[in-house]
Amino acid sequence: MTAAPAELCVAAVAASPGIAIGRLRRLVARNGKSTGPATPAEERQRLEAAVALALRSLRALAEKSDALGAEILEFQQALLEDPELLDPAWALIDQGGSALDAWSAAMAPLIAEYQGADDPVFQARADDLADLRDRVADGLSSDLAAADREDEEGRTILVGDSLGPSGFLAGDWRQGGGLALRFGGATSHVALLARAQKVPLLVGLACALDELPDGAEAVLDAEGGRLLIHPTPATRSWAEARLAARAREAEREQGGIARLAATAAGEAIRFYVNVDDPRWLVGQDPGPTDGIGVARTEFLFHRAGGLPDEETQYRAYVRLLEWAQGRPVTVRTLDAGGDKPIAGLTPEGETNPFLGVRGIRLSLVHPEQLRIQLRALARAAARGTLKVVVPMVTLPREIDQVRALLAEVVAELAQAGVPHRSPPIGVMIEVPAAAIAIQEFAADFYSIGSNDLIQYVMAAARDCAGVAALYDPIHPAILDLIRRIVAHGKATGAEVTLCGDAAADPACLPAFLDAGLRGFSVPLSALAHIKAALAGE
Amino acid sequence: MSNLEATTPAANAQVTVTPATGLHARPAVKLTKLAKTFAATVRLRQAPDGPWVDAKSIVKVMGLKLKPGAVLDLAAEGADGEAAVAALVALAERGFDDGSAG
Numbered sequence: 001m002t003a004a005p006a007e008l009c010v011a012a013v014a015a016s017p018g019i020a021i022g023r024l025r026r027l028v029a030r031n032g033k034s035t036g037p038a039t040p041a042e043e044r045q046r047l048e049a050a051v052a053l054a055l056r057s058l059r060a061l062a063e064k065s066d067a068l069g070a071e072i073l074e075f076q077q078a079l080l081e082d083p084e085l086l087d088p089a090w091a092l093i094d095q096g097g098s099a100l101d102a103w104s105a106a107m108a109p110l111i112a113e114y115q116g117a118d119d120p121v122f123q124a125r126a127d128d129l130a131d132l133r134d135r136v137a138d139g140l141s142s143d144l145a146a147a148d149r150e151d152e153e154g155r156t157i158l159v160g161d162s163l164g165p166s167g168f169l170a171g172d173w174r175q176g177g178g179l180a181l182r183f184g185g186a187t188s189h190v191a192l193l194a195r196a197q198k199v200p201l202l203v204g205l206a207c208a209l210d211e212l213p214d215g216a217e218a219v220l221d222a223e224g225g226r227l228l229i230h231p232t233p234a235t236r237s238w239a240e241a242r243l244a245a246r247a248r249e250a251e252r253e254q255g256g257i258a259r260l261a262a263t264a265a266g267e268a269i270r271f272y273v274n275v276d277d278p279r280w281l282v283g284q285d286p287g288p289t290d291g292i293g294v295a296r297t298e299f300l301f302h303r304a305g306g307l308p309d310e311e312t313q314y315r316a317y318v319r320l321l322e323w324a325q326g327r328p329v330t331v332r333t334l335d336a337g338g339d340k341p342i343a344g345l346t347p348e349g350e351t352n353p354f355l356g357v358r359g360i361r362l363s364l365v366h367p368e369q370l371r372i373q374l375r376a377l378a379r380a381a382a383r384g385t386l387k388v389v390v391p392m393v394t395l396p397r398e399i400d401q402v403r404a405l406l407a408e409v410v411a412e413l414a415q416a417g418v419p420h421r422s423p424p425i426g427v428m429i430e431v432p433a434a435a436i437a438i439q440e441f442a443a444d445f446y447s448i449g450s451n452d453l454i455q456y457v458m459a460a461a462r463d464c465a466g467v468a469a470l471y472d473p474i475h476p477a478i479l480d481l482i483r484r485i486v487a488h489g490k491a492t493g494a495e496v497t498l499c500g501d502a503a504a505d506p507a508c509l510p511a512f513l514d515a516g517l518r519g520f521s522v523p524l525s526a527l528a529h530i531k532a533a534l535a536g537e
Numbered sequence: 538m539s540n541l542e543a544t545t546p547a548a549n550a551q552v553t554v555t556p557a558t559g560l561h562a563r564p565a566v567k568l569t570k571l572a573k574t575f576a577a578t579v580r581l582r583q584a585p586d587g588p589w590v591d592a593k594s595i596v597k598v599m600g601l602k603l604k605p606g607a608v609l610d611l612a613a614e615g616a617d618g619e620a621a622v623a624a625l626v627a628l629a630e631r632g633f634d635d636g637s638a639g
Binding site (some may be wrong): 071075079084121122125128 | 559561566604
């Protein structure tokens with residue numbers, strides 16, 4: 001008989017609040033990302049695992065969906081279970097292809113065939129096929145070895161060096177569980193995702209990987225910022241009590257989510273929501289929101305099968321408008337670069353990508369991509385209240401160039417008799433130069449991108465734990481810039497909103513209101529909490 | 538594919554595609570799922586001379602892109618071939634259980 005191991009406390013930074021109790025499980029780094037494929041047998045195994053994972057998630061989704069939704073998911077299941085679908089992929093793997101390449105190549109002709117069908121009902125099936133392709137591709141490009149998740153249960157605390165967005169999204173977090181990483185900061189992409197899905201996340205874990213024994217019991221405390229390995233009974237019962245209290249709190253907040261938001265003086269405050277990927281909106285009620293404040297479009301560019309065509313984009317934008325049911329939807333043009341590289345588009349080898357060719361700078365280098373996006377946006381604008389916001393604007397002439405390109409595509413659409421509308425164009429203010437020289441801009445609206453504005457003004461990276469204290473959203477310098485932008489908006493009759501993590505932070509809200517802001521864009525998951533904070537609860 | 542050709546079917550029948558939107562995803566899933574419950578080799582084609590395809594493959598059945606009013610030849614070989622064809626005919630007669638318009 002061995003004595004119970006002593007409780008071990010590892011310090012960390014809480015990047016998404018919450019508590020998790022479970023067994024540690026090491027993330028398995030997959031090295032196959034940029035290197036060539038492994039042996040055919042290994043690639044075959046990876047595709048098999050990704051297909052099995054996709055089938056499991058389809059079955060789980062179908063259980064939760066209504067009869068019609070379930071039947072549509074059943075179609076995807078039937079496809080995956082059909083050897084005809086996968087046979088070409090196995091053949092390509094045997095010829096030395098990677099699992100991802102083989103899978104994409106097997107799906108491409110099918111999708112093209114349906115896209116080219118003359119019957120709209122069959123054309124619409126191309127969407128199902130594309131969704132299925134992405135579902136399996138997500139599993140394959142995940143940073144986790146898919147097979148490793150085979151019998152994973154909810155109450156697991158995943159630990160590792162880092163985790164990419166696709167790896168995070170491949171996980172099933174509905175049962176609970178948490179994530180603890182040695183690297184990354186509170187504003188890294190995985191942290192954004194974790195907060196949006198209310199998954200407790202610790203970053204900056206102060207220990208070596210070897211000190212995290214696979215399978216050991218642990219408590220993840222992302223209210224404080226520590227990982228407790230081999231918890232004592234007292235620690236466990238404390239964690240269980242906190243879990244229960246958090247569940248009650250969430251329930252209470254949810255009750256107040258539909259209320260109208262207003263300041264103590266009775267002035268209305270608008271709360272829009274951020275959207276990273278429209279697939280997350282399924283089953284969510286737009287009722288408590290004022291619309292979509294920032295719909296990011298990067299998700300369209302990360303799918304298998306290359307850059308998205310106009311139809312794919314148009315359908316995605318229309319889906320956002322349909323969800324919003326008449327409420328305004330602000331779509332941000334592609335904001336690649338910086339921490340969001342896109343293969344084949346963003347430059348490689350920049351020594352400082354955050355100060356490099358990103359956002360609108362990149363879009364203006366690839367006007368053909370921007371043109372496609374603007375065409376899709378102008379067409380979608382005919383279907384609802386759609387607005388377009390342009391990221392990383394530094395100079396007024398960048399906006400002028402976007403307007404000129406928009407005027408061109410609108411003229412083309414008019415000539416071709418395609419339904420369209422020229423959407424309002426807004427500027428995302430995240431470069432200090434644009435914030436300081438705000439009077440030089442004439443835009444239809446302004447959206448303050450607080451994540452980038454703060455890191456540029458404070459010269460403190462969003463994901464660097466060492467300068468986290470400098471990353472202060474309500475530093476006088478930031479509030480002063482916000483006041484200037486609000487004043488310019490008032491003078492020109494243009495709406496000013498603020499997005500980014502700080503928008504959902506109750507601690508920042510009083511200062512932002514004081515600076516004159518009356519509109520915010522927050523993650524849907526944070527809406528109830530921030531409305532409760534506004535109501536003084 | 539070649540093993541599906543040229544043999545004399547043990548059981549066969551003709552049915553008409555009735556769903557208003559053709560044999561699209563949901564009706565096709567119903568058909569292939571039902572076909573898979575039989576051990577017999579089941580195939581179908583668009584009458585009178587379309588290519589025969591495996592009725593258990595959703596990829597193949599959807600690939601025919603059958604529109605409303607299309608007439609299908611069904612054929613099955615194997616011990617339960619007769620039962621398979623009878624079941625598929627019954628499904629077609631029920632309009633592929635396609636209650637919805639989409």
